[in-house]
Amino acid sequence: MSDFTVEADWSPHLAVDGGVVDIIVTVTSSAGGAPAAQGAAPSVAQVIMVDCSGSMAGREIEEAKRATNAAIDALRDGVRFAVIAGTERAQAAFPVNQTLVPANDRTRREAKQAVRTMRAGGGTAIGQWLTLARHLFQADPAEIRHAILLTDGANGEARGTLARVLEECAGAFVCDSRGVGSGWVATELRAIASALLGTADALADSGDLATEFRSMIEAQMGKVVADVGLRLWTPAGADVRAVKQVFPEVVDLTTRRTEVNARSGDYPLGAWGAESRDYHVSLSVPGAKPLETRAVLRAGVVARDGTPLAEQKLVTATWTEDIEQSTKVNPRVAQYLGQTELDEAIQEAVAARKAGDTERATAKFGRAAKLAHETGRVGTLKLIEKAVEVVDAPSGTVKLRTTGGVSRDEEMLEARSQKTARVGRGTKES
Structure with missing residues (x-):
């Protein structure tokens, strides 16, 4: 054991x-x-996918490059890695021969030099980025395979392409997806994280990317099983x-x-x-x-x-x-059931907004506000309050702020709603 x-x-x-x-x-x-049965800590491989589409031009591409360099610095010696520059096609920014190389002082320096040359231009084909990552991982014997995917826009591939690619990639590697800027789509970030057992999130300020990338890499460096x-x-x-x-x-x-x-x-x-x-x-x-x-x-x-x-x-x-x-109902079970229902209510609310069903969207946002209040999800309630006008959280009374499409605050809420609060084990029946 x-x-x-x-x-x-x-x-x-x-x-x-x-x-x-x-x-x-x-x-x-x-x-x-x-574990003693496994001996030494498992080997690790890391791929970093950076959106280099035209919409990343300016501050966002510079912050993305800074974040990628921070991630490279956080890799421990021996971790095999690569960097993908993603546009309407996937290109290996480092190394250019589409393999993974072990991290050391020389390869980190060379990788950061390659990152500095990345430029914004072109479209967004997330499925191709993931396919190249899968190719890189499958050619490597690492036991732990982790990827980071950063995008600022919606996937531009034909309908169904991303879902098919995610099915092909499932089990091949874990992927944390992140959105930055204003064009990302929460349902796509969550689909990637769900299929590839990773996390999904979005950052309001691209200046936070370096800290976020470093944190994700450090978390992987702590994996030992x-x-x-x-x-x-x-x-x-x-x-x-x-x-x-x-x-x-x-x-x-x-x-x-x-x-x-x-x-x-x-x-x-x-x-x-x-x-x-x-x-x-x-x-x-x-x-x-x-x-x-x-x-x-x-x-x-x-x-x-x-x-x-x-x-x-x-x-x-x-x-x-x-x-x-x-x-x-066991109190701990009840709390988690409420948090799961909260996540589902938010997803349904945003989906209703996208479909133009304001009546259903209002009802679901109201249910989400009520559940966030009941389950103590203070952070989520604050996000709901940005997305809609919460008249009374305990009763679930809300008003939509606009009659148009889905706002950035609503997308941010959907991207983060799957994060839960820990329910303690003080009242257990086991």
């Missing part, structure tokens, strides 16, 4: 005719070093309805299951350092006799080859005819 632990919070009583069990699974790694999986076992008759990461941000893993056997499946969690993440597992469970207690879930974490990294956590339920007991 390694330095991983698995804990769970749930409501232990279920109605005799069955129903849904919602469980928050907390995975924690102290990650003082790689590659390709961790969440292994879930369920008994006969139980079905997994959904599996989502709910902290530090919402990532839907439901469709990412790899079958292990008839009752078990693995869900990809990416690489880990010293950190803790929370996952929502929703199960549909059949009925049973009153006072009967059964196992409904075993949750564990495994390495790429299936080696267990922690003791499994057993989750049981007791069937009851007591309605008060069977309808009671």
Whole structure:
């Protein structure tokens, strides 16, 4: 076993005719070093994709180059890396032979010289940038593969191209997507992060890019365990309805299951350092006799080859005819369900705005304001207040600020709504 632990919070009583069990699974790694079974820390590869389209001209391209240099400086010796200049095509800015090279004093200096020559011009074809990144990673043996993608505009490729490319890239590398300037699209940033198990965000000021890039690289340099999986076992008759990461941000893993056997499946969690993440597992469970207690879930974490990294956590339920007991929701579960619903409400609100449905948009923004208030998401509520006029958050009363298209504040809200607040384990029933 390694330095991983698995804990769970749930409501232990279920109605005799069955129903849904919602469980928050907390995975924690102290990650003082790689697991003994794996020996030395895993090898790392890094690709930095920089939007060099015409709209980046001026301050933004200069700040993007400064940020890329900061990222290069943050790479530890030996990490293999490359820089892609993205326009309507993908070009390897460094090295030019489309390979990854190990970071050292010489290659860092050469890379920064190449970055200085990057110029803004042309269009935006994000799918091509990702395809080149996949090519670079697939030709390299690194165990941890991480990319940063920066864009200031909407993808200009044919409809469906980006979705197809993301499907091809899934599992090949992790990608953090960032927007800067005024032309990026939140749904595209989130789609990239969701498919590639990364994070999505947008920066109002390009002057913050260097700090952001450095932070993302430093986070990767702290990863010491590659390709961790969440292994879930369920008994006969139980079905997994959904599996989502709910902290530090919402990532839907439901469709990412790899079958292990008839009752078990693995869900990809990416690489880990010293950190803790929370996952929502929703199960549909059949009925049973009153006072009967059964196992409904075993949750564990495994390495790429299936080696267990922690003791499994057993989750049981007791069937009851007591309605008060069977309808009671664990407070921690309730808080995370509210935060997940908040993220969904914001996405639906912005989608309604894009479709011109102001009535639905108002209702969804109102629901989002109410949920942000109830779940203590102060930062998200502030973003909602920038996007719409919040008349009364507790009741969910809001007014749209404009009757036109989606504002930049609404896009920013959508880009950041998946970030969640940690719910403590003070009230647990495990």
